[in-house]
Amino acid sequence: MSLLKKYWYFFVFIGLTGKVLHDNPNLISFASRPIIISAPYGIWPTTKYKDTTALKAANKQEEVIQFRGNVERQGWIEGHLGESYAELWRFENFNRQIHDAAKGSAVADDSGIYIGSDMGWFYCFDFDGKIKWRIYNELALKGVHGTPIIDGDFLFYGDYAGYLHAVNKKTGEILWQRFLGVTLGASPLVLGDFIYANIELAPADGYIAKLNKHSGEMVFKSHLIGEQSHSSPAYDDKHHQIIFGTNNNIFRSIDTETGTFGWSYMAKDKVKSTPVLYQGKAYYTDWSPHLSANNSQTGMLEFSVPLKSRTNSSPALLKNTIVAMDKHQLYQISLDGRLLKKLDVHNTSHIGSPLVVRDGNKESLLFICNDKDLCRTDASLNNLKVLYKGTRLISTVPFLYRNLVISAENDGALIVLKAK
Amino acid sequence: MGSYLCRQIDEIKNSKALTLFGAFLVFTHFATWYFWGPAKNSFVKVFTIENPICWPYFQSCYLLRPLSLDLAQTLLWLYLGLAILTLVFLVFKKIHIFWYMFFLLTVTKWLLVSQDYRFMGNYHYMPAILSLVYLFVPSKRKALPLFMISFYVAAGLLKFTPEWYTGATLLRPAMIQGMPLTWLLIYVIYLEILLVWGLIHTSKWLRWIVFAQLILFHAFSWHIVGFFYPVIMFNLLSLFPLIWLLRDNKNPNWSKIGTLSLVVFWCAQLIPFVFYKNSALTGQGRILSLNMLDAWSQCQSTAVIKMKDQQLLINLPEKELGVRIQCDPTVYVSIVRDECARWRKNPDFVDLDYVLQTKLKTNDSVQEVVKLIDACSRPPKLGFLGEVKQ
Numbered sequence: 001m002s003l004l005k006k007y008w009y010f011f012v013f014i015g016l017t018g019k020v021l022h023d024n025p026n027l028i029s030f031a032s033r034p035i036i037i038s039a040p041y042g043i044w045p046t047t048k049y050k051d052t053t054a055l056k057a058a059n060k061q062e063e064v065i066q067f068r069g070n071v072e073r074q075g076w077i078e079g080h081l082g083e084s085y086a087e088l089w090r091f092e093n094f095n096r097q098i099h100d101a102a103k104g105s106a107v108a109d110d111s112g113i114y115i116g117s118d119m120g121w122f123y124c125f126d127f128d129g130k131i132k133w134r135i136y137n138e139l140a141l142k143g144v145h146g147t148p149i150i151d152g153d154f155l156f157y158g159d160y161a162g163y164l165h166a167v168n169k170k171t172g173e174i175l176w177q178r179f180l181g182v183t184l185g186a187s188p189l190v191l192g193d194f195i196y197a198n199i200e201l202a203p204a205d206g207y208i209a210k211l212n213k214h215s216g217e218m219v220f221k222s223h224l225i226g227e228q229s230h231s232s233p234a235y236d237d238k239h240h241q242i243i244f245g246t247n248n249n250i251f252r253s254i255d256t257e258t259g260t261f262g263w264s265y266m267a268k269d270k271v272k273s274t275p276v277l278y279q280g281k282a283y284y285t286d287w288s289p290h291l292s293a294n295n296s297q298t299g300m301l302e303f304s305v306p307l308k309s310r311t312n313s314s315p316a317l318l319k320n321t322i323v324a325m326d327k328h329q330l331y332q333i334s335l336d337g338r339l340l341k342k343l344d345v346h347n348t349s350h351i352g353s354p355l356v357v358r359d360g361n362k363e364s365l366l367f368i369c370n371d372k373d374l375c376r377t378d379a380s381l382n383n384l385k386v387l388y389k390g391t392r393l394i395s396t397v398p399f400l401y402r403n404l405v406i407s408a409e410n411d412g413a414l415i416v417l418k419a420k
Numbered sequence: 421m422g423s424y425l426c427r428q429i430d431e432i433k434n435s436k437a438l439t440l441f442g443a444f445l446v447f448t449h450f451a452t453w454y455f456w457g458p459a460k461n462s463f464v465k466v467f468t469i470e471n472p473i474c475w476p477y478f479q480s481c482y483l484l485r486p487l488s489l490d491l492a493q494t495l496l497w498l499y500l501g502l503a504i505l506t507l508v509f510l511v512f513k514k515i516h517i518f519w520y521m522f523f524l525l526t527v528t529k530w531l532l533v534s535q536d537y538r539f540m541g542n543y544h545y546m547p548a549i550l551s552l553v554y555l556f557v558p559s560k561r562k563a564l565p566l567f568m569i570s571f572y573v574a575a576g577l578l579k580f581t582p583e584w585y586t587g588a589t590l591l592r593p594a595m596i597q598g599m600p601l602t603w604l605l606i607y608v609i610y611l612e613i614l615l616v617w618g619l620i621h622t623s624k625w626l627r628w629i630v631f632a633q634l635i636l637f638h639a640f641s642w643h644i645v646g647f648f649y650p651v652i653m654f655n656l657l658s659l660f661p662l663i664w665l666l667r668d669n670k671n672p673n674w675s676k677i678g679t680l681s682l683v684v685f686w687c688a689q690l691i692p693f694v695f696y697k698n699s700a701l702t703g704q705g706r707i708l709s710l711n712m713l714d715a716w717s718q719c720q721s722t723a724v725i726k727m728k729d730q731q732l733l734i735n736l737p738e739k740e741l742g743v744r745i746q747c748d749p750t751v752y753v754s755i756v757r758d759e760c761a762r763w764r765k766n767p768d769f770v771d772l773d774y775v776l777q778t779k780l781k782t783n784d785s786v787q788e789v790v791k792l793i794d795a796c797s798r799p800p801k802l803g804f805l806g807e808v809k810q
Contacts, residue, residue: 012614019580020606044720044786047775049793137733163733174724174731179777 044179046216052154052175055168056214059152065107067147067187068314068353068397071235072277075316076356079400081364081376082419085387088404089129090413095119097411099142099160101185101230102312102351106408107150108401111169115406115414116144116157122165124172127404129416133172137161146232147187147397149195154213156195158184164197164209166216176216180209186232186274189242191256194219196242200228204247208233208254220259226250230312232274234282236296243282243296245271251284251294263299267292274314274353276322279335283322285311291324291333303337314353319363319379323354330354330367332381343381345369349410351395366405368394374407374417388417425519427672431560433515437659437666438560442510442522444658445554448547449503449525451655455543455648457496466536467492473537473754476707476802481535482757495532502528519555526551537750538741542710543652546571549685550656558675561668564659566682569616571710572634574689576612578714581700584609588781589716591743592644608637619660631660645713691805701778702789703748704806711744716781719747719789721774723759728768736774747778749790753802760796772796 068075095103095118104116112132116122120140124132137144139161148157155169162182166175181199188197195213200206206229208222227248234243241253241262247270253262268288275284281293281302287310293302311326321340322333327348332341347368354367362379369375372390377383392409399406403419432438456463466472467487474481487495506525509518530548533539550567557563583589587601594601611633618630634657638650688708692699699705700715725732736755745751756774763769776790790808792800801809 009614013610016610016613020585020609044777044779045788047722047777047788047791049724049773131729134730135733136730139733139735172729172731173726174733174773177733179720 046176046178046211046218048176048216050168050173050175052166052214055153055175059154063109063150063152064190065109065150066190067105067107067149067232068234068274068276068316069355071189071191071237073232073234073274073314074276074278074356075314075353076318076358076363077400078358079402080359080419081357081366081400081405082387082403083385084420085374085405085417086420087388088416088418090415091123091125091129092413093119094408094414095143095410095412099145101142101145102349103396103408103410104144104157105147105397106399106406106414107148108399108404108406109150113401113406113416114148114150114155114157114169115408116146116148116159117408117414118143118145120144120159122148122157122159122167123414124169125414125416127416135165135167135172135174137163139163142183145185149188149190151190151213156188156190156213158186158188158197160185162199164188164195164211164216166213178211178216178218181206183228185228185230186244189233189235191235194256196233196256198229198231198233198244200230204228206246208242208244208259210256210259222254222259223261225252230272231284231314234275234277236277236282238280239297241296243275243277245273245275245284245286247272249286251275251282251286251292251299253296253299265294265299265301269310272312273324276315276317278317278322281335283315283324285313285315285324285326287311289326291315291322291331293322293335293337305331305333305337305339307331312351313347316354316356316365318354318356318365323356323365323381325352325354325367330365330377330381341381343377343384345375346371349393349395353397355398355400357400366398366400368398374398374405388415390415427558428556428560429516429519431558431670431672432519432554434670435561435666435668437662437668438554439510439513439515440662440666441564441659442518442554443507444655444662445547445551446503446507446510446522446525448652448655449499449506449529451648451651452529452544453496453500453503457500459647462538463496463532464489464492466538467495471754471758472535473751475534475537475540476750476804476806478534479802482754484535499528499532522551523555526555537745537748537754540711540745541742542575542712543649545710546656547652553681557678557681559672559678561663561671562674563678563681565620565663566678567685568656568659569619570682570685570689572612572616574686574710575712576609576616577689578700578710578712579605579609579612581714582782583700583715583780586782589713589743590644591646591713594640594644611637624664627660627664631657695805698787698789701747701780701787702806703745703750707805713744716743717747717778718781719776719778721747721752721755721776723756723775723795724773725759725763726770726772727766728770730768747776747789748806749776749808750802750806752776752790753800753808756792756795756800760799764796769796 098118106115113125122135140159142160144159146158155167165177182202183200186198210219227246229246231245243253245251249267252264267286270287273285275282282296289307289310290304292304307326309327313325315324330343330345352368374388392412396408405417408414472485506521618626638653642650692705696705721736771794774792778789779786
């Protein structure tokens with residue numbers, strides 16, 4: 001071999017080696033596996049179908065309708081709850097009990113009623129029961145279980161295929177959608193220009209995603225939270241954090257600006273409920289079963305009240321008290337942790353949460369009772385009244401809009417009731 | 421022209437090595453017949469379905485489909501018959517007729533492969549290139565080895581990716597795992613780019629050592645890629661021992677056509693590097709070049725079916741796609757065309773939006789490769805190199 005050829009081979013060899021090591025420096029670390037294969041869910045980009053500039057310009061912040069009424073998830077809504085209701089219309093074959101999670105709850109405004117079904121459809125109905133538009137995701141085999149958010153002309157909802165969708169409320173056009181994980185069970189939270197969503201992964205894990213609500217672009221992705229979270233995040237304005245529970249018993253906060261973990265508190269069991277934030281405390285139920293309150297700044301436990309059975313149901317703020325439900329009873333607890341009253345309600349699905357209706361100074365409570373019925377009480381849990389006698393199990397949080405109450409059966413119809 | 425072809429035929433006729441290598445090239449067609457037919461039944465399956473995936477250069481392929489089961493089976497048998505007949509002429513040393521028959525066989529296979537993009541694969545590309553060189557390029561004893569070495573070098577250049585080092589691209593788990601596998605996979609790069617030149621070295625022992633390593637490499641790959649690829653490569657590699665062991669008296673001088681054909685080949689290999697940053701991810705630009713399994717892409721292919729008062733978000737069907745083309749935009753242009761045809765039958769159908777997002781298995785960075793808004797009213801156009809335009 002000539003000297004020139006030897007030099008040629010030598011330099012090609014050095015060049016190749018340099019290229020290989022430059023591309024993958026881990027190779028000289030002698031680690032057992034130099035590169036970790038990335039998770040299949042990856043970081044998929046947002047698919048933008050429509051320009052949202054005009055909608056963004058037309059939107060007003062005060063028009064946001066959040067799950068549980070507000071960003072603190074206090075579980076109240078303004079309106080007038082009637083004394084008796086009759087069925088206005090029903091939409092059959094709405095849910096088929098495909099999954100155990102709470103069925104999607106409705107939101108409504110002047111433009112119509114918005115609700116997802118466990119069969120993969122998301123609907124917009126007019127007030128006569130006619131479908132205005134609907135969207136189907138064939139990948140969401142377990143459908144839509146979270147409650148949508150109305151934000152002006154925007155509407156956001158997550159589904160059980162791991163997609164977060166932004167839709168033009170008026171036309172039903174998909175504005176953008178983003179594949180974020182395996183499942184979005186909890187309802188997202190809209191704060192200003194951003195949307196926060198609990199993303200569930202498989203094997204059981206999850207994270208919090210913060211996205212720009214107009215473009216769907218990811219702002220941050222929190223560290224993994226160790227388990228799935230079915231608890232919708234509540235916003236603590238004072239400390240700029242969101243607070244929620246996870247299925248690994250951790251009740252925690254995350255900074256809304258940076259996505260870093262704040263405090264975390266180890267509850268006695270899974271925290272599936274959405275917390276209520278009020279006067280520096282976060283109230284939630286867990287599977288141990290207890291209703292507990294933690295300091296929203298420090299995460300320290302303030303008190304814990306035992307319940308009779310485990311519950312997924314979220315508490316609500318009723319006349320400066322906290323109400324919570326389990327399979328058997330409705331509890332009224334003072335803000336310092338004293339049990340004020342109990343009421344037998346028989347809500348064996350223990351998922352649907354009570355809704356407080358504020359009518360001026362008067363407050364009343366709307367909730368599922370006897371598994372299939374809808375009931376009301378006054379602010380002291382007196383004057384229990386059955387508003388609607390159902391025939392099938394209900395687990396949605398009832399929604400009140402003007403003189404209508406909207407609910408859905410677990411395996412059956414969407415029901416719209418009208419005050420008599 | 422006639423005399424040029426006669427010189428090619430004479431060159432084969434006058435060389436025992438080239439004559440025998442002709443048989444091995446015909447064997448690649450037998451292997452293809454077995455692969456398409458008894459082994460996988462993919463030929464009949466692809467020809468009898470309604471929705472073909474068309475090559476960029478033959479976008480109207482769907483007009484010829486579906487074929488009846490009988491016709492598809494007959495085509496496959498005719499292909500085998502043609503290969504047998506070609507071999508018979510070679511066995512009886514009718515080299516002149518063999519040359520024409522082999523040309524016909526090569527064209528026939530190309531026509532068959534052109535009917536569906538699912539037939540895309542290096543195991544068809546390399547024998548086709550080598551067959552053309554065998555048929556048309558003078559000084560074949562020099563040109564053929566250079567092309568074989570070029571295949572390996574081009575394949576080696578594609579392997580500078582973590583997808584290859586880590587074994588992420590391997591179709592099935594290798595019997596060796598972890599760091600030893602990584603080092604072996606890196607060694608393959610050296611083998612393909614550097615050591616492979618030993619095949620034309622003057623040192624006999626070096627030639628045989630490199631040859632043995634290539635045989636070992638393909639034999640090892642058998643349990644990962646299946647039988648077809650190694651069998652094709654064994655047939656093509658037979659060139660070297662034939663040339664080494666069977667010496668010919670007349671060896672035509674190297675011609676400019678040989679140089680030109682090598683330049684054309686290497687230009688084709690450079691197209692993906694020059695024009696497409698992510699050809700490993702999408703396969704774009706590789707229609708004229710090697711398309712190695714150098715990256716394992718994962719993708720989401722989503723369509724929004726826009727109908728009157730409702731929208732359906734669907735995952736477009738994968739149609740039994742191989743790993744190499746499962747995220748290839750060429751495939752999805754055909755699928756979108758079929759979806760438009762299917763949905764147009766529904767009176768409420770308005771249009772369809774389509775998005776293809778792709779990522780590598782070892783990388784979290786996802787790219788939107790194709791985005792088509794109102795894809796039915798504004799049908800996408802596929803460029804020759806696989807670029808999608810609307």
